[in-house]
Amino acid sequence: MIKFLDLHAQYLSIKSDIDDAIAKVIANSSFIGGPSVKEFEQAFAEYLGAEFCIGVANGTDAIEIALEALKLPAGSEVIIPGNTFIASSEAVTRSGLRVVFADVDPGNYTLTAETVRAKLTPHTSAIMAVHLYGHPCDMVALKEVADEHGLKILEDCAQAHGATCHGKIVGTLGDIATFSFYPGKNLGAYGDAGAIATGDVNLAKRARMIANHGRVAKYDHEFEGRNSRLDGLQAAILCAKLPNLPGWTERRIAVADRYLVELSDVEGIILPRRANWAKQVYHLFVIRTERRDELSKWLSDKGIETGVHYPIALPKLKAYDHLGQAKEALFVNQADETLLSLPIGEHMSDADVVTVAAAIKSFFG
Ligand SMILES: Cc1ncc(COP(=O)(O)O)c(C=O)c1O
Numbered sequence: 001m002i003k004f005l006d007l008h009a010q011y012l013s014i015k016s017d018i019d020d021a022i023a024k025v026i027a028n029s030s031f032i033g034g035p036s037v038k039e040f041e042q043a044f045a046e047y048l049g050a051e052f053c054i055g056v057a058n059g060t061d062a063i064e065i066a067l068e069a070l071k072l073p074a075g076s077e078v079i080i081p082g083n084t085f086i087a088s089s090e091a092v093t094r095s096g097l098r099v100v101f102a103d104v105d106p107g108n109y110t111l112t113a114e115t116v117r118a119k120l121t122p123h124t125s126a127i128m129a130v131h132l133y134g135h136p137c138d139m140v141a142l143k144e145v146a147d148e149h150g151l152k153i154l155e156d157c158a159q160a161h162g163a164t165c166h167g168k169i170v171g172t173l174g175d176i177a178t179f180s181f182y183p184g185k186n187l188g189a190y191g192d193a194g195a196i197a198t199g200d201v202n203l204a205k206r207a208r209m210i211a212n213h214g215r216v217a218k219y220d221h222e223f224e225g226r227n228s229r230l231d232g233l234q235a236a237i238l239c240a241k242l243p244n245l246p247g248w249t250e251r252r253i254a255v256a257d258r259y260l261v262e263l264s265d266v267e268g269i270i271l272p273r274r275a276n277w278a279k280q281v282y283h284l285f286v287i288r289t290e291r292r293d294e295l296s297k298w299l300s301d302k303g304i305e306t307g308v309h310y311p312i313a314l315p316k317l318k319a320y321d322h323l324g325q326a327k328e329a330l331f332v333n334q335a336d337e338t339l340l341s342l343p344i345g346e347h348m349s350d351a352d353v354v355t356v357a358a359a360i361k362s363f364f365g
Helices: 007-013 015-028 035-048 059-070 086-094 113-117 139-149 201-210 232-262 292-301 318-323 331-335 350-363
Strands: 052-056 077-081 098-102 124-130 152-156 176-180 194-198 215-217 285-288 339-342
Touching (some): 015 035, 015 232, 035 052, 052 059, 059 086, 059 152, 059 194, 086 124, 194 201, 232 350, 292 339
Parallel strands (some): 077 098, 077 124, 124 152
Antiparallel strands (some): 052 194, 285 339
C-alpha cells in the first residue's frame, strides 16, 4: 500500500515533541492566544523573513481577512487562476469583490504576466498569485504588471510553504500573503489553522484587528471584525513541527526529482515542468493523461493512492455559472479531465517512487 498522505507516520516520527507541546498548552490552559500563538507567529515570521505574521483560524479566513485589510474598492475585480481550490475565489466574492478567472502556464500551472494581462480591465484592483502545487508564480513578472496598473498582489501560499521564486521565499513577495495549515498541507496542524504575512505595518495591524473583533484592547473595538484566531493547541503543534519543515521539503523535492527521472520516457503522460527560477516544494506532484480515470483505477488496484486537484476547473463550477467563463478557450477549462496527483511526501521511500513509476509504466505497456 502506498498512501497519498501519511499523517500518522509523520506523527510517530515526532511523537514526543507533539505530545509535550499539547500537554504544555493544556497544563497552562492557554487555549486562546497565549505563549504558543506568539511563539509560532514569531517563528513563522522568522522562517519567512517576513516582518509580521498573524495567526488566524484557517487559510480561507486568511485570504478574506487579507483582502479586507487591503481595502480594495467594493465591487472591483480580483484576477485569480481558474485552477485553484474554491477557497481562493470564494474569499474574493465573500469580500464584496468580483472574481475574474485567468489562465495559467501549462507546465507549472501558475498565473503568468500574459494570462493576467489578458484579463485586465479598468476595474481590476488586485491579482491573487496562487502558488499552486507548491510551484511559485513568477512574482517578478506579476509585480511588473501590478506596478504598471496600480494593482495589489495577494500571495496564496496555502500549498507553497518554503517555495522560492528567483531565490526569494514566497509569502514575502507581494503586498500580503496567506497560508493554510490544514492537516495535509506541507506544514499542517491537527485541525484548521492559517496565517497572514506582510511587511506592511498598517496591513498587519488591520489584519490582526479584523481577526479579533476589530479590537485594540479587551472590549475596546474600533470597528466590527470577526473571530478568526489561531488556537493555542494548533499553534503549539505548529511550533513543534516547524523545525522539521526544511527536511520534509527536501524529501518531497527528492521524491519529485525521482519521479521526473523514472517517468521521463513514458509516452501518454505529461510531467510537471519546474521553471528554472523556481524552487517548487511539491505540495502535489501532478501529471496529465488522457486516460486519467483508467490509470487512477489501475494504481488503486495495486494499492497506490492518487488524487485529483481539481476535477472541475473553477470557471466550470455551478457556483460560477454567472461569470460565463466555462466555455472560454482556457487551458484550465480543458486540463481538468486529465490531471492526476501521484502520492508524494516525506513518508515515501525511493523504493515507493520506483513502485509507483513501475505501475504507471506497466499501465502504458
Ligand atoms: C490554494 C488554496 N488556497 C486556500 C486554501 C484554504 O485553506 P483552508 O483549508 O485552511 O481554509 C487551500 C486549502 O485547501 C488551498 O489549497
